[in-house]
Amino acid sequence: MDTNVFIVLLLFAGVMLRVVLIGLVAWFIVPRRKVCPHCHAGTMALVTSPVLGRLRLQRRWCVCGWSGLSKRIPVVARDRESGVPAPFVFAMMTVGFSTACAPPDDPVRQLFTESERWVDLTHAFDENAVYWPTARPFALDTVSWGMTDGGYFYSAFNFTAAEHGGTHLDAPIHFAEGRQAAHEIPLDRLIGPAVVVDVSARVGDNADYLVSVEDLEAFEDEHGRIPDGSILLLDTGWGRRWSDPEAYLGTTMTGPEAVSQLHFPGLDPDAARWLVEQRAIAAIGIDTPSIDSGQSTTFESHRILYEQNIPGFENVANLESMPVTGGYVVALPMKIRGGSGGPLRIVGAR
Ligand SMILES: [Zn+2]
Ligand SMILES: [Zn+2]
Numbered sequence: 001m002d003t004n005v006f007i008v009l010l011l012f013a014g015v016m017l018r019v020v021l022i023g024l025v026a027w028f029i030v031p032r033r034k035v036c037p038h039c040h041a042g043t044m045a046l047v048t049s050p051v052l053g054r055l056r057l058q059r060r061w062c063v064c065g066w067s068g069l070s071k072r073i074p075v076v077a078r079d080r081e082s083g084v085p086a087p088f089v090f091a092m093m094t095v096g097f098s099t100a101c102a103p104p105d106d107p108v109r110q111l112f113t114e115s116e117r118w119v120d121l122t123h124a125f126d127e128n129a130v131y132w133p134t135a136r137p138f139a140l141d142t143v144s145w146g147m148t149d150g151g152y153f154y155s156a157f158n159f160t161a162a163e164h165g166g167t168h169l170d171a172p173i174h175f176a177e178g179r180q181a182a183h184e185i186p187l188d189r190l191i192g193p194a195v196v197v198d199v200s201a202r203v204g205d206n207a208d209y210l211v212s213v214e215d216l217e218a219f220e221d222e223h224g225r226i227p228d229g230s231i232l233l234l235d236t237g238w239g240r241r242w243s244d245p246e247a248y249l250g251t252t253m254t255g256p257e258a259v260s261q262l263h264f265p266g267l268d269p270d271a272a273r274w275l276v277e278q279r280a281i282a283a284i285g286i287d288t289p290s291i292d293s294g295q296s297t298t299f300e301s302h303r304i305l306y307e308q309n310i311p312g313f314e315n316v317a318n319l320e321s322m323p324v325t326g327g328y329v330v331a332l333p334m335k336i337r338g339g340s341g342g343p344l345r346i347v348g349a350r
Contacts, residue, residue: 033070036062111349119321121346122167131165133258163341169333170312174340175302182339189282194329195230196322200237207263213274228280231329235319236265239287266293269300276308285313323350
């Protein structure tokens with residue numbers, strides 16, 4: 001044989017060997033994909049080419065939009081034997097997919113699978129929970145506690161409290177006749193994206209601080225416009241004083257004469273007006289006992305916001321744990337029919 005021909009054949013064999021090796025490695029890398037990378041449910045084989053068939057590979061797809069290469073998965077013999085028409089099997093499988101298979105980065109799905117991202121924004125209700133000086137505080141009375149005659153443990157309590165105390169809802173009807181009561185507030189005002197305006201550095205120890213239009217504008221200069229439909233949370237830093245009622249409320253007195261002694265930050269009525277006229281927030285929350293400051297006697301911010309059916313959340317906790325933007329809030333109050341407010345469990349996701 002000619003030396004040149006021999007060298008060419010040798011080179012050709014070398015190339016072919018590499019192609020076969022790469023092919024083998026690739027074949028081993030391709031997984032057997034009954035489940036697509038984003039879904040919990042099965043995938044469907046597409047009509048496949050004879051070449052892929054020889055290689056025992058096939059293209060598969062999922063209703064979430066994924067399609068890709070997979071090692072061939074034999075058709076389950078049962079389907080053939082049962083004589084069920086193929087379109088019926090296909091339809092059944094599609095139904096199966098659409099309930100179990102979600103798009104790759106569904107934010108709601110992520111929210112509920114990554115539970116470490118949840119933050120509790122609620123103070124626990126106990127005898128120390130802060131209530132308005134004229135309101136009935138929270139009380140838990142024991143109905144039953146201990147072993148029963150039946151040999152099992154049983155506990156039950158009665159609780160009493162005013163609507164407005166602890167971490168709670170202000171329904172719009174609290175200060176605006178004809179506006180929504182607690183049971184009428186649409187869920188999309190209670191659940192949604194949140195924006196946290198941190199004014200704690202400006203507030204400092206000033207118990208009569210009013211969150212101003214300038215504060216909101218300064219926030220927007222840095223973080224962008226407060227999005228329509230968002231839940232606006234005001235972090236005055238006051239929430240950290242919760243366990244010290246005198247520092248939190250300004251007084252430990254109760255009764256009507258205590259009201260004039262209240263000192264805590266609130267929202268400037270001009271800022272409330274700016275919010276309803278210039279922006280479209282779903283709800284507002286604050287880490288003090290009231291949307292209006294302790295020294296307010298006219299409760300103007302309450303009246304301006306609630307007139308527009310914007311509910312309020314008061315005594316909100318742990319706002320410093322929430323991101324400034326990109327967070328999410330679920331605020332579900334007790335559904336008191338006709339109520340002007342009520343105990344609120346509010347949580348945030350970050
Ligand atoms: Zn209230
Ligand atoms: Zn209020």
